Each structure stands twice: as structure tokens, then as C-alpha cells.
Amino acid sequence: MRKIGVLGGMGPEATIYFMQQVVDAIDARDDSDHIPLLVDNNTQVPSRIKAILEGGGKDPGPVLAQMAEGLVAAGAEALVMPCNTAHYYADQVATATDAPFLNMVEMSCAEAGKIAPGGKVGLLGSPALQQVGVFEAALADQGLSSVYAAEQGRALATIRSIKAQGPSEFAAHTLSDICAQMVDDGADVICICCTEFSLLASAINARVPMFDALQVLVSASVEYSRLGASSPSVNEGGDAQRSAVAP
Amino acid sequence: MRKIGVLGGMGPEATIYFMQQVVDAIDARDDSDHIPLLVDNNTQVPSRIKAILEGGGKDPGPVLAQMAEGLVAAGAEALVMPCNTAHYYADQVATATDAPFLNMVEMSCAEAGKIAPGGKVGLLGSPALQQVGVFEAALADQGLSSVYAAEQGRALATIRSIKAQGPSEFAAHTLSDICAQMVDDGADVICICCTEFSLLASAINARVPMFDALQVLVSASVEYSRLGASSPSVNEGGDAQRSAVAP
Numbered sequence: 498m499r500k501i502g503v504l505g506g507m508g509p510e511a512t513i514y515f516m517q518q519v520v521d522a523i524d525a526r527d528d529s530d531h532i533p534l535l536v537d538n539n540t541q542v543p544s545r546i547k548a549i550l551e552g553g554g555k556d557p558g559p560v561l562a563q564m565a566e567g568l569v570a571a572g573a574e575a576l577v578m579p580c581n582t583a584h585y586y587a588d589q590v591a592t593a594t595d596a597p598f599l600n601m602v603e604m605s606c607a608e609a610g611k612i613a614p615g616g617k618v619g620l621l622g623s624p625a626l627q628q629v630g631v632f633e634a635a636l637a638d639q640g641l642s643s644v645y646a647a648e649q650g651r652a653l654a655t656i657r658s659i660k661a662q663g664p665s666e667f668a669a670h671t672l673s674d675i676c677a678q679m680v681d682d683g684a685d686v687i688c689i690c691c692t693e694f695s696l697l698a699s700a701i702n703a704r705v706p707m708f709d710a711l712q713v714l715v716s717a718s719v720e721y722s723r724l725g726a727s728s729p730s731v732n733e734g735g736d737a738q739r740s741a742v743a744p
Numbered sequence: 745m746r747k748i749g750v751l752g753g754m755g756p757e758a759t760i761y762f763m764q765q766v767v768d769a770i771d772a773r774d775d776s777d778h779i780p781l782l783v784d785n786n787t788q789v790p791s792r793i794k795a796i797l798e799g800g801g802k803d804p805g806p807v808l809a810q811m812a813e814g815l816v817a818a819g820a821e822a823l824v825m826p827c828n829t830a831h832y833y834a835d836q837v838a839t840a841t842d843a844p845f846l847n848m849v850e851m852s853c854a855e856a857g858k859i860a861p862g863g864k865v866g867l868l869g870s871p872a873l874q875q876v877g878v879f880e881a882a883l884a885d886q887g888l889s890s891v892y893a894a895e896q897g898r899a900l901a902t903i904r905s906i907k908a909q910g911p912s913e914f915a916a917h918t919l920s921d922i923c924a925q926m927v928d929d930g931a932d933v934i935c936i937c938c939t940e941f942s943l944l945a946s947a948i949n950a951r952v953p954m955f956d957a958l959q960v961l962v963s964a965s966v967e968y969s970r971l972g973a974s975s976p977s978v979n980e981g982g983d984a985q986r987s988a989v990a991p
Contacts, residue, residue, distance in 0.1 A: 498788070508775040509767050516760050516785065526908050528755040528787050536783040537818075538763065540775050541745070571784075571818040661773050 498533060499722045501599075502573025504564050504590065506539040507580035508660050511692030511711075515579035518715040532722040535573045537564045545582045546653070549625040558586045562593035569594040575721050577601070577714055581690040582625045599717045603635045605688055605710040610639035612686045612706050617644050619684030621672060621701070622691040623656055624649035632690065644684040646675045652691075659693040669700035676703040745780055746969045748846075749820025751811050751837065753786040754827035755907050758939030758958075762826035765962040779969040782820045784811045792829045793900070796872040805833040809840035816841040822968050824848070824961055828937040829872045846964045850882045852935055852957040857886035859933045859953050864891050866931030866952075868922060869938040870903055871896035879937065891931040893922045899938075906940040916947035923950040 505512030516534060523531050542564075543555035561583065565576055575597045578590060584602040591598040609618045618641050620632055627645045636643055646652045652675060655668050672694055676687050680703065687707040689698055695711040752759030763781060770778050789811075790802035808830065812823055822844045825837060831849040838845035856865045865888050867879055874892045883890055893899045899922060902915050919941060923934050927950065934954040936945055942958040 500786075506775060506778070506780065509763070509778045509781075513760055513763050513767065516756070516763070520756050520760065527791070527904075528753060528789070528907060529791075531753070531756045531787040533753065533787045534756075534783070534785040536781070536785060538781040538783060539747075540778040540780045542775070544774070544776075567818050571814050657774075660775060 499574040500533040500535055500572055501718050501722050502565070502568030502571075502576045502596070503534055503536040504539075504561060504568070504576065504578040504580075504583070505536050507542055507545065507578075507583050508693065509538055509540055510659070510663065510696060511579055512536065512538050514692065514696055515577075515711060515715065518712065519718055522715055522719050532719055535568055535571055537568055539564055542583075545580070545585065546623055546625050546656070549582070549585060549629050557583065558589045561586050562589045565590045565593040565596075565598075569596045575599055575718075577718055579692050579711055579714060581692065581710055582623045582631065585625070585629050585631050597721075599714065599721060600635075601710050601714040602632055602690075603638075604713045604717055605690060605708075606632060606635040606639045606641060608708055608713050609636075609686050609688055610641055612708065613641075615640050616685030617642050617683045619644045619676065619679030619682075619687040619703075619705075621646070621675060621679070621687055621689050621694055622652070624653050626690065632688075644679045644682050647678050647682070648675070651675065656691060656693045659696060664696040664700075666700070669697045672697060673702040676701060676707070680704050746821040747780040747782055747819055748965050748969050749812070749815030749818075749823045749843070750781055750783040751786075751808060751815070751823065751825040751827075751830070752783050754789055754792065754825075754830050755940065756785055756787055757906070757910065757943060758826055759783065759785050761939065761943055762824075762958060762962065765959065766965055769962055769966050779966055782815055782818055784815055786811055789830075792827070792832065793870055793872050793903070796829070796832060796876050804830065805836045808833050809836045812837045812840040812843075812845075816843045822846055822965075824965055826939050826958055826961060828939065828957055829870045829878065832872070832876050832878050844968075846961065846968060847882075848957050848961040849879055849937075850885075851960045851964055852937060852955075853879060853882040853886045853888060855955055855960050856883075856933050856935055857888055859955065860888075862887050863932030864889050864930045866891045866923065866926030866929075866934040866950075868893070868919060868926070868934055868936050868941055868948075869899070871900050873937065879935075891926045891929050894925050894929070895922070898922065903938060903940045906943060911943040911947075913947070916944045919944060920949040923948060923954070927951050 547554045689709040794801045936956040
């Protein structure tokens with residue numbers, strides 16, 4: 498099995514949740530059946546939200562590229578980054594090493610395209626996703642369009658509360674409210690695309706199909722580790738172009 | 745904050761649990777308040793139980809030493825190993841690098857000595873601990889002695905069931921039974937010293953004080969990361985001698 502390098506710590510709860518999902522995805526008889534992971538649970542990556550929304554602050558890009566290099570130098574054979582917002586820096590991560598980068602955003606857009614071909618995808622994530630259009634190009638590649646939370650402040654406050662206090666019932670209610678509004682605004686499918694919200698996935702209600710970008714990444718990680726197969730949404734390192742995502 | 749290197753994957757559930765406990769130990773306002781960890785969640789370490797109990801099989805020692813070297817090369821400033829049985833190889837880990845090794849076994853014996861000075865410590869762990877006396881020297885250093893499960897087969901079967909199916913109510917009942925027998929045999933304090941059993945710590949009942957070796961390691965990791973202070977039970981790398989554990 499190939500060792501998967503994890504650019505983690507954004508936040509640490511989400512990284513742990515990703516690791517747990519990878520464990521749960523395996524029908525194991527012993528430790529050795531599980532996927533080997535090398536995890537840089539780097540809690541000191543400069544705030545992505547701050548850098549994108551408020552400008553200034555330290556640039557997370559070079560830190561993420563350095564983490565990618567370190568993981569590959571230490572034996573990682575492919576890279577993943579269980580943080581949607583951080584995918585704003587996906588090209589810097591993908592080009593930092595020769596190892597494939599399993600791009601959660603592109604794979605999630607491909608998944609949305611399967612569920613609602615040509616439809617509108619409600620992106621349940623941080624306001625930073627909309628601000629800089631993290632999903633827009635990958636959605637367009639799939640012939641999809643986006644719907645966002647009307648009250649981005651509520652989404653941001655919810656992320657901050659989960660980072661500080663962990664998941665709560667109140668947070669789940671707020672997120673269900675946001676889903677209802679996005680469906681009213683035309684969303685055909687909801688993509689949970691903030692790993693903080695993934696912690697609450699089972700408690701969020703929506704009237705349309707909903708899936709979690711993190712679970713898409715979990716499946717891809719397990720598949721890559723076991724088969725080494727290059728999935729259509731793997732960014733090959735060294736290639737500055739975003740890879741095409743097969744429909 | 746200093747980055748702590750984690751020799752993990754023994755098993756992966758226990759590693760994740762350790763990481764979660766480190767997160768829970770911090771009263772955080774944002775990601776950056778959390779402890780940075782570099783985790784080699786290596787699910788392919790040869791079975792410690794097999795190597796110790798059955799003989800033959802691949803030797804885990806050199807693999808663990810190599811993991812230690814890799815973690816330090818990748819930036820870890822101290823090392824921990826959230827697996828009690830693997831501490832049979834503690835000297836190989838501690839001497840593999842110049843970074844301090846926070847020895848869970850020695851720190852736990854110091855903790856037991858505080859709770860029950862001069863007493864008997866019921867070791868709720870794998871049969872391999874007794875077979876090769878992983879805790880014996882550190883207990884003797886504290887003026888303590890050991891009590892083990894009379895039916896080691898039940899403990900081993902419970903570890904295997906948790907590794908394969910996760911924690912269960914049945915497993916917790918079995919472990920409470922074993923605790924009762926160890927108290928009958930004179931245990932003054934119970935030390936949970938198998939990270940698989942840590943997953944069930946709150947569900948295990950005992951008539952004497954009980955603590956979890958993993959929690960001792962969590963506290964030491966947080967303290968070391970924040971203060972960089974060399975605790976009395978830190979094995980300094982490069983020194984083949986087991987460090988003395990202050991009472």
C-alpha cells in the first residue's frame with residue numbers, strides 16, 4: 498500500500514476526522530490492513546481565511562508548498578489536503594513535488610456532476626471559497642454553476658465556533674438553515690466543502706442530495722493507496738496546469 | 745510551540761485517539777493554539793505482539809528506529825510512541841536520534857508511584873507486556889511491583905477485537921472483569937497500558953484508582969510542546985541508558 502501524505506492542521510479536528518474516516522473505510526482484521534498515512538498536522542499554517550478575506554497576514558502558499566516537499570521527502574507517495582479553502586493554494590502544493598496531488602475540489606465537482614448533471618451546486622463552506630472562487634473553474638469544467646450562502650457571516654461564525662468549541666447542535670441548525678436558503682436559490686445538490694462542517698455532516702438537513710467533499714477525498718485516498726491507480730482527478734506534480742477532471 | 749513527532753499506526757485508531765486527546769487538552773480559540781504534530785501513521789510496522797509472543801516474524805525495532813529518524817529529519821523536535829507494547833523497543837527509538845523521547849512507560853510508572861507509593865500496579869495491557877517485562881524496570885525504579893491479568897488470553901482476544909471491530913460494550917465488560925481480578929490479587933492502582941484499551945477508558949470499572957498511560961503521554965506532549973521543558977521522564981536521545989524517572 499502506498500503512503501499518503503496529509504497536509505493537515507487546517508484545523509487539527511478536521512485532520513483527525515479525515516484520518517478516522519480513512520480508518521473506518523477499511524474492513525480491517527489487523528493494523529496492517531489500514532492505509533499508511535504521513536500527517537503533517539501543522540497548526541501553524543497562516544490563516545487561509547484571514548489571508549484571503551482580510552488580505553495581508555502571512556501567505557499560506559509557501560508554507561503549504563514546504564509541507565508538501567517535507568512529506569514527499571519523508572516518504573509520502575501522493576498528497577492530500579483535507580481543507581477546502583486551502584485548495585486556493587492547490588497549484589502551489591501540486592507543483593511543489595513530483596508526487597500526485599489528489600485534488601479534493603476537482604474530485605468533488607466531478608461528484609456533483611454525477612449527481613446533478615448541468616445543475617447548480619450549493620457550496621456549504623467558508624466565505625473565502627466564494628471570495629476567490631476556489632470551486633468556480635472546476636465547476637465550469639463540469640458544466641455546473643454555484644450557489645452560495647446569502648448570509649456569509651453566519652457561515653464564517655459557524656466555522657469559528659467549531660474551530661474553538663467543536664461541533665454543536667446550534668452549528669448544525671445554522672448550517673441546515675443555510676442549506677434551505679441555497680435550495681430556495683436553486684441548488685440541485687449540496688456539497689459540504691468545509692472540513693469543519695464535515696464534523697457535523699450527519700446532523701445537517703437538506704431537501705436535495707448532499708455529499709461531503711471530505712468523503713470524496715477519503716475514497717480517493719484509499720483507492721490510491723491500495724491500487725496506486727491515478728484517478729482522473731489526480732493533479733500530477735510538476736505540472737502547473739490544473740488537471741482536467743473527467744466527467 | 746515545538747513540533748512533536750508521533751510514531752503511530754500501532755494501531756491507527758489509537759494514534760487518532762492520541763491526536764484527539766492532544767486537541768482536547770487545549771483550550772483553543774483558533775487552529776494556531778493547537779500543538780503541531782508530525783505523525784507517521786505507519787500501519788505496516790511488523791506486529792509487536794507477534795514478534796514478542798510468537799517469536800520469529802519481522803523485527804519491529806529497526807522499523808521504529810527508522811521512523812524516529814524520519815520524523816526528526818522532517819522537523820520533529822521530540823518523539824512519542826502511543827503504543828505501550830512498542831516501548832519494548834524504546835531504547836532503539838530513543839537512541840536513533842538526538843531528539844528527546846517522551847517515554848510513556850516510565851512516565852506512567854512515576855504517575856502510579858504518586859497514586860500508590862510502594863504499591864502494586866495492575867497493568868491492564870497486552871500479554872506481551874508481561875512476557876518481556878516492558879514495565880518491570882521502570883516499576884522497580886519507583887519501588888513498585890506489578891499485577892497482571894490471570895487470563896492473558898482474554899486480554900489478547902480483546903485487543904484483537906478492538907483492532908478489528910473497534911471498541912465495544914463487550915470489550916469494556918471483559919476489561920472490567922480483568923480489573924476486578926487484579927484488585928483481588930492485590931493491585932492498589934490500575935494503569936491502562938494498551939492504547940486499544942484507552943479507547944474504552946471511560947467504560948472500564950475498577951474498585952481502585954485507575955489512570956491511562958496514554959493520558960500521561962498526552963499531558964507530557966502538550967507540556968513539552970508549549971514549554972520545551974525537559975520533563976524528568978524524557979529519554980534524551982543518543983543516551984543508551986534508560987533515564988532515571990524522578991519520583
